[in-house]
Amino acid sequence: MKIADAAHLLNAKVLTGGAFIDTDVTSAFACDLMSDVLAFANGYKMLLSGLCNAQVIRTAEMLDMSCIIFVRGKMPDDQMISMAEDNNMVLLQTEYTMFTSSGILYEAGIKGGQMQ
Amino acid sequence: MSNDDSGRIQFKYKVLADDYNAVGSASSDAKNKLRAIGVPPDILRKVSICMYEGEINMVIHAKGGEITVNINPSCVEMILKDVGPGIKDVDKAMQAGYSTATDDVRNLGFGAGMGLPNMLKNSDSMHIDTEIGVGTTITMTVNL
Numbered sequence: 214m215k216i217a218d219a220a221h222l223l224n225a226k227v228l229t230g231g232a233f234i235d236t237d238v239t240s241a242f243a244c245d246l247m248s249d250v251l252a253f254a255n256g257y258k259m260l261l262s263g264l265c266n267a268q269v270i271r272t273a274e275m276l277d278m279s280c281i282i283f284v285r286g287k288m289p290d291d292q293m294i295s296m297a298e299d300n301n302m303v304l305l306q307t308e309y310t311m312f313t314s315s316g317i318l319y320e321a322g323i324k325g326g327q328m329q
Numbered sequence: 330m331s332n333d334d335s336g337r338i339q340f341k342y343k344v345l346a347d348d349y350n351a352v353g354s355a356s357s358d359a360k361n362k363l364r365a366i367g368v369p370p371d372i373l374r375k376v377s378i379c380m381y382e383g384e385i386n387m388v389i390h391a392k393g394g395e396i397t398v399n400i401n402p403s404c405v406e407m408i409l410k411d412v413g414p415g416i417k418d419v420d421k422a423m424q425a426g427y428s429t430a431t432d433d434v435r436n437l438g439f440g441a442g443m444g445l446p447n448m449l450k451n452s453d454s455m456h457i458d459t460e461i462g463v464g465t466t467i468t469m470t471v472n473l
Contacts, residue, residue, distance in 0.1 A: 248439050248440065249441060250438075251382060251443065266437060266438070269438065271352070272353075275377040276374060292350075
């Protein structure tokens with residue numbers, strides 16, 4: 214699916230990166246622990262997280278991720294949005310919880326990929 | 330960016346202690362420079378993971394330090410030299426899940442004890458030189 218489809222399914226706000234909303238995504242990683250994202254999510258293009266600080270953007274940047282979905286209504290600050298813009302990243306925000314967001318995307322065909 | 334006597338390209342970064350907000354800025358800059366000179370994405374990602382994990386460690390465990398990135402003909406070499414407390418038990422520190430990080434660090438999403446094992450996993454060589462009370466130098470290479 215495209216990031217735009219994920220945004221629609223999660224009733225999410227597009228906070229930045231609207232120009233890249235038609236990027237295709239096939240798998241996602243959902244985690245609040247950036248240590249584990251760095252250790253296990255190499256190769257994933259989409260991250261769902263309820264952690265909301267600059268290191269979430271940095272971590273996604275290091276892994277060449279295209280999109281971060283902030284769950285539970287978490288709102289990134291201006292610095293985070295600017296960092297995402299510098300990296301051509303899409304930031305979405307949904308009110309759904311991590312579990313519900315992951316379930317909706319999984320049901321729509323997004324898979325968890327392989328543990329590395 | 331500079332060229333040393335042998336003509337290889339080198340970047341150097343100062344990393345400040347306890348500057349949690351800026352952590353990763355050196356890794357981000359290095360990634361952009363390496364991408365600009367044509368390092369392939371898969372290799373670039375491995376270099377970025379190694380350097381970022383190391384940079385985080387320098388900020389949260391040490392008193393900052395210096396990172397040198399050398400682009401050699403066959404590999405990217407990263408030398409992370411800190412002036413921290415040293416690693417008491419390197420074998421333990423290399424175990425996944427072992428961590429001495431504070432709650433502040435864990436609140437940032439780090440300190441899960443995955444840093445050193447992940448650096449080992451993503452590098453092609455890794456050497457830790459540490460002395461209690463003096464500091465730690467970690468040298469990693471990722472083959473081109």
